[in-house]
Amino acid sequence: xxxxxxxxxxxxxxxxxxxxxxxxxxxxxxxxxxxxxxxxxxxxxxxxxxxxxxxxxxxxxxxxxxxxxxxxxxxxxxxxxxxxxxxxxxxxxxxxxxxxxxxxxxxxxxxxxxxxxxxxxxxxxxxxxxx
Numbered sequence: 001x002x003x004x005x006x007x008x009x010x011x012x013x014x015x016x017x018x019x020x021x022x023x024x025x026x027x028x029x030x031x032x033x034x035x036x037x038x039x040x041x042x043x044x045x046x047x048x049x050x051x052x053x054x055x056x057x058x059x060x061x062x063x064x065x066x067x068x069x070x071x072x073x074x075x076x077x078x079x080x081x082x083x084x085x086x087x088x089x090x091x092x093x094x095x096x097x098x099x100x101x102x103x104x105x106x107x108x109x110x111x112x113x114x115x116x117x118x119x120x121x122x123x124x125x126x127x128x129x130x131x
Contacts, residue, residue, distance in 0.1 A: 005033045007040055013052030013073065017061075021053045025073035029053065032074055032117050035101050039115075042095060043080055043088070050112055051077040069105055075116035077109075088113045 004010045013029050014020050021029055029052065040047050054062075054070035069075035080088050089108040092115055095101040107114035109126035116122075125131060 004030060005037050007037060007046065008033050008049070012049045013076065015053050015055040015058050016051065017055055017058040019053075019055035019058065021073050025053065028117070029073040031102075032076060032115075035104075035115070035117060036076065036078070038095060038101050039088075039092060042091060042100075043083060045080050045082050048079045048081070049076050050079055051075075069116035069118050074118055075105065075114060077112045077114050079112050085109060085111060085113050 002010045004013075010021065010029070013032075032052075036047055051070060052075070053073040054064060054068060056071055059065075059068050059071050064070065078088070079085070083091075085108060089106065092101060092106055092113065096103055096106075102117050102119075103121050104118045105114065105116040105122040105124075107124045107126065108129050110129055
């Protein structure tokens with residue numbers, strides 16, 4: 001499988017319905033992966049991508065946001081072994097504040113963290129999750 005960086009393979013970001021990332025969105029996923037590598041170095045632990053790119057058909061099927069960053073290959077929902085989502089969220093927030101990670105979307109859910117490289121600040125919490 002083609003490596004997109006030292007620690008990530010491109011296939012990890014393919015849509016769950018089997019659709020690969022379109023070539024015109026490759027630069028977006030590369031930008032995202034550069035940020036995830038910063039996080040991985042900080043945590044010293046592998047990051048599991050549970051959702052990366054979503055094809056428009058898949059996004060619609062799961063009732064994803066109509067303008068989801070996942071459809072532009074700019075987003076990843078992640079889990080990190082040995083870390084609770086709240087810890088990962090807090091660390092990403094700190095790395096952004098320190099200028100080590102790019103500002104973007106950051107969402108905290110019960111079992112994972114969403115991070116995206118949309119280029120502007122956006123924050124939210126999943127159902128049942130409080131700040």
